[in-house]
Amino acid sequence: MKKQTRGLFRKVQNQAGRDKAMVENREMIETAYGMRISSIKPCRAGYILDTDQGKKYFRQCQCSENRIAYVHDAKQHLMNHGFTTLDPYQVTAEGRPSMEIESQLYIMTPFIDGRECEFGEDSDAIKASVALASMHKAGKGFKARPGLAIPNDLGKMPESLGKRYDEILRMRRKAERERGAFDYIYLDCVDKFTALAEESLRLLDGPEYPRLVKKTLLEGGICHHDYSYQNILMKGPTTYITGFEACGEEIRVYDLVNLLRRKMRKCNWNPTKATLLLEAYSEFEPITKDENVVMKAMLLFPQKFWRVANRYYNSRRSWAQKNFTGMLEEVVAEYHDHIRFMKQFDTMF
Numbered sequence: 001m002k003k004q005t006r007g008l009f010r011k012v013q014n015q016a017g018r019d020k021a022m023v024e025n026r027e028m029i030e031t032a033y034g035m036r037i038s039s040i041k042p043c044r045a046g047y048i049l050d051t052d053q054g055k056k057y058f059r060q061c062q063c064s065e066n067r068i069a070y071v072h073d074a075k076q077h078l079m080n081h082g083f084t085t086l087d088p089y090q091v092t093a094e095g096r097p098s099m100e101i102e103s104q105l106y107i108m109t110p111f112i113d114g115r116e117c118e119f120g121e122d123s124d125a126i127k128a129s130v131a132l133a134s135m136h137k138a139g140k141g142f143k144a145r146p147g148l149a150i151p152n153d154l155g156k157m158p159e160s161l162g163k164r165y166d167e168i169l170r171m172r173r174k175a176e177r178e179r180g181a182f183d184y185i186y187l188d189c190v191d192k193f194t195a196l197a198e199e200s201l202r203l204l205d206g207p208e209y210p211r212l213v214k215k216t217l218l219e220g221g222i223c224h225h226d227y228s229y230q231n232i233l234m235k236g237p238t239t240y241i242t243g244f245e246a247c248g249e250e251i252r253v254y255d256l257v258n259l260l261r262r263k264m265r266k267c268n269w270n271p272t273k274a275t276l277l278l279e280a281y282s283e284f285e286p287i288t289k290d291e292n293v294v295m296k297a298m299l300l301f302p303q304k305f306w307r308v309a310n311r312y313y314n315s316r317r318s319w320a321q322k323n324f325t326g327m328l329e330e331v332v333a334e335y336h337d338h339i340r341f342m343k344q345f346d347t348m349f
Contacts, residue, residue, distance in 0.1 A: 129281045203297035
């Protein structure tokens, strides 16, 4: 039996085992949540439960109890401040936002029967921008309650991007030693991507970023931190935001930049498309001058260039050469569109 076939067979076996265990734990789930379950169906990384309280989504969560409690508090804050199009945790009969089965934590949320956001569609991207602004607005004032030690990256962006810049330089030295197909492409373009990183770090070294960090610390707020298509669900005219497990204390433009990057890569970094998203966001939450500068710094940094190279030099599997060479070529092909976009960035507001 080929290795790939054996791996697939084991995966099917493991899934069958998990499904069986879920059925066997049905009564435990019913007791924990005070509900009746009529059916259990596998769905993505979890299960759809038909219950006497409506359809629920039940899945294992890799987060700690501490993290789940923080996310639960954040969701409750959003709902209490008018943002209700999300996936709140269902609490157990004991008032906990999770339950334990065989030493693993599970969470239950409403099942949202929607489609994933298509960033290539302008209408979807605009709706995602409006939903993000609404979420950020409702999140103002949120602070972790005493006793919840939540790691956050607020104030650490220059350090984080500085480390990535250093890694880009170290990978250049690796490429000079190894000289494979990937290495030649990397060496041919690394200088221009290094220049982008340097300009990004120069902007972050200005007064705007520290002011934003201080403002966020004083005001409180919620940054989603994983604002990607699978966590933005469209159901009719409503846009739902899900997948808050990575949320935390961070400047809000972190989410907005993630949204812009994903949209821009679908439209050759078209400035007009970016303006659509920024205007949609600003209608609900005005973007400050400090945020403009920090967004520019973040968008300048060659994030995808760093990520592709970092994954390549840390994997070094036999199949990596061809796959990652293609990825790097895609990044290089975007360069001129990216530069054109950044030159027009200051005129987009």
